[in-house]
Amino acid sequence: MLNRIDLRGSTEDPRRLLPRAALDxxxxxxxxxxxxxxxxxxxxxxxxxxxxxxxxxxxxxxxxxxxxxxxxxxxxxxxxxxxxxxxxxxxxxxxxxxxxxxxxxxxxxxxxxxxxxxxxxxxxxxxxxxxxxxxxxxxxxxxxxxxxxxxxxxxxxxxxxxxxxxxxxxxxxxxxxxxxxxxxxxxxxxxxxxxxxxxxxxxxxxxxxxxxxxxxxxxxxxxxxxxxxxxxDAEAGPTEIAILADDSADPRHVAADLISQAEHDPLAASVLVTPSTELVAAVEAELARQVAATKHQQRVTDALTGVQSAIVLVDDLEQGLRVVDAYGAEHLEIQTRDPRTVAERVRSAGAIFVGAWSPVSLGDYCAGSNHVLPTGGCARHSSGLSTQTFLRGVQLIEYSHDALREVADHVVALSDAEDLPAHGAAVKVRFGK
Incomplete structure (x- = not known):
């Protein structure tokens, strides 16, 4: 059902090879x-x-x-x-x-x-x-x-x-x-x-x-x-999930989580990154079984078979980490051995769900985290919605007469270097110069 992208042995930049929804x-x-x-x-x-x-x-x-x-x-x-x-x-x-x-x-x-x-x-x-x-x-x-x-x-x-x-x-x-x-x-x-x-x-x-x-x-x-x-906040695109998994992952969980995001929209992206061909086979079998039983079967099928969704085969978890960092998923699940250690090495994701008992759907509703997250690879440079989104940093600068005198010559030197002498004059005038 899912397209396959085989990156084993590849040294190319993964960003050029990973799937994305066509959204102009x-x-x-x-x-x-x-x-x-x-x-x-x-x-x-x-x-x-x-x-x-x-x-x-x-x-x-x-x-x-x-x-x-x-x-x-x-x-x-x-x-x-x-x-x-x-x-x-x-x-x-x-x-x-x-x-x-x-x-x-x-x-x-x-x-x-x-x-x-x-x-x-x-x-x-x-x-x-x-x-x-x-x-x-x-x-x-x-x-x-x-x-x-x-x-x-x-x-x-x-x-x-x-x-x-x-x-x-x-x-x-x-x-x-x-x-x-x-x-x-x-x-x-x-x-x-x-x-x-x-x-x-x-x-x-x-x-x-x-x-x-x-x-x-x-x-x-x-x-x-x-x-x-x-x-x-951001220019949000279709929702996406990436799952980094090894052969310890339960294929039922992986398939269910891929389907849960595909349920949102025909353009939703579901991506599995793994070095395990055995897991791939088991997940594909689970997808066939679970998709047939899900309510929004056509919507899910359209999403899973779209160009934006894929199984990405990698050599090992090291390459898998490079791939998920390049992808910058809105939601990233880590279903591996020692998932917390692996999760702490991720550098690009809107939210990271650690281990078998932290599915993305938990974050959608009751984890306490926020589900308004960067999509389309924007997690490489942007954050999800938070309290800080609604706060503006404002600086109060307060110097006394003596404190300004201490740096006055530096201000004048830099203003002259930038050929903005009036900047320096605004300081000198305070000292009768």
């Missing part, structure tokens, strides 16, 4: 540009028109009424409520531990630099609602923003046909987290709404300072267009 955000950017510009110019009217055109939904009101949010929470199934509350509690514990402390560095007598960490004032959080709906993504976006101290939070998620509202479990998750500003808007128009706001309809939507959250290619393209107008 630049083309999508030009396609969504008219929608984004229309929202910028016409506000709520353009948002309604785009929602009717793309989602087939006539919106009565862009902002979800408080009564609808409360009703969703009241009607939540007890098991789902308990699971969401546990997910929130674990995520809050982890993300509160990520807060940063103010630090003051003393540089001689009377000179200090203080590093402060201030929350973004207002954020817009996007929660997908296409092939699947994700109340868990409400948790993963809202909790770190709250832990950072963000004062104003707006959530937006696509409206469902029939109700004109986001999925009821998404609304319920917002209620459990105390978020009451929720919009029934999805796609590129939602990103434009958050970035530019609107005032031609009450209640109005104020523009945000940062937008986070995963979405489809249209959402990603709109975030690219808005970058600079607002901050964004």
């Amino acid at each position: 955000v630049s083309v999508a950017t030009e396609q969504v540009r008219p929608t984004v510009e229309a929202v910028h110019e016409h506000g709520a009217k353009a948002i309604r028109e785009a929602t009717h055109r793309f989602d087939g939904v006539e919106l009565r009101q862009l902002r979800v009424p408080a009564a609808a949010i409360a009703a969703a929470e009241a009607g939540l199934e007890p098991a789902v409520r308990a699971a969401l509350l546990e997910s929130i509690a674990r995520a809050r514990k982890v993300h509160l531990d990520q807060t940063r402390q103010e630090v003051t560095t003393v540089l001689g007598q009377g000179g200090t630099v203080t590093q402060r960490w201030l929350p973004v004032a207002r954020v817009g959080l996007y929660v997908p609602g296409g092939l699947a709906v994700y109340p868990s993504s409400v948790v993963m976006n809202v909790v770190p923003a709250q832990a950072a101290g963000v004062a104003s939070i707006a959530v937006t998620s696509p409206p469902q046909k029939g109700t004109g509202l986001p999925n009821v479990n998404i609304l319920a998750a917002c209620a459990l987290l105390g978020v009451d500003e929720v919009y029934a808007v999805g796609g590129a128009q939602a990103i434009a709404m958050l970035g530019y706001g609107f005032s031609d309809e009450e209640p109005a939507c104020a523009p945000v300072d940062m937008i986070t959250g995963p979405g489809n290619v249209w959402v990603t393209a709109a975030k690219r267009l808005l970058r600079g107008t607002v901050g964004i």
Whole structure:
């Protein structure tokens, strides 16, 4: 079912040989540009028109009424409520531990630099609602923003046909987290709404300072267009899992985990990296059995047989580590002997799941970690969503008369070297020169 890539004996750069989903955000950017510009110019009217055109939904009101949010929470199934509350509690514990402390560095007598960490004032959080709906993504976006101290939070998620509202479990998750500003808007128009706001309809939507959250290619393209107008977390692509495994791995676990990510989307990537041909044979047999029994069989099959998914054969775990570092997976599982030692050698992954009892699906819901992670190899240079995403470092520089005098000649020397004499003059004038 999975394509095979044999890298045994290869000395080539693995990045050129590893599978990736075919996703051209630049083309999508030009396609969504008219929608984004229309929202910028016409506000709520353009948002309604785009929602009717793309989602087939006539919106009565862009902002979800408080009564609808409360009703969703009241009607939540007890098991789902308990699971969401546990997910929130674990995520809050982890993300509160990520807060940063103010630090003051003393540089001689009377000179200090203080590093402060201030929350973004207002954020817009996007929660997908296409092939699947994700109340868990409400948790993963809202909790770190709250832990950072963000004062104003707006959530937006696509409206469902029939109700004109986001999925009821998404609304319920917002209620459990105390978020009451929720919009029934999805796609590129939602990103434009958050970035530019609107005032031609009450209640109005104020523009945000940062937008986070995963979405489809249209959402990603709109975030690219808005970058600079607002901050964004990342340009998220289709979800992906890589599993580095040796012959000690249980093929049932490996197959189930590959399928679990393929379930998201036909473009989802499932990659197994292993030196064991015996494991490969056993996993292929398990895939045939488990795919036949899974609910979203066609979606899973499309993902597993796509160009973005593969079994990658390597000489040994050393080469396997080089391959997974080159791939930079959103989710990386280590199913080997002594998995913690192997995991600590990985340098590029959004999140690393260590050992047989730490599947990616645990991280999707209740591990306490965040599931909004870099994709498409971006884990080689970017981090997943965290409390720090919503914090800005601001430095306070405070020097006394004597502290400035101590370095005045150095400032003047460097300003002269850069042919910026007015810089030096701004120091000399303080000492009557």
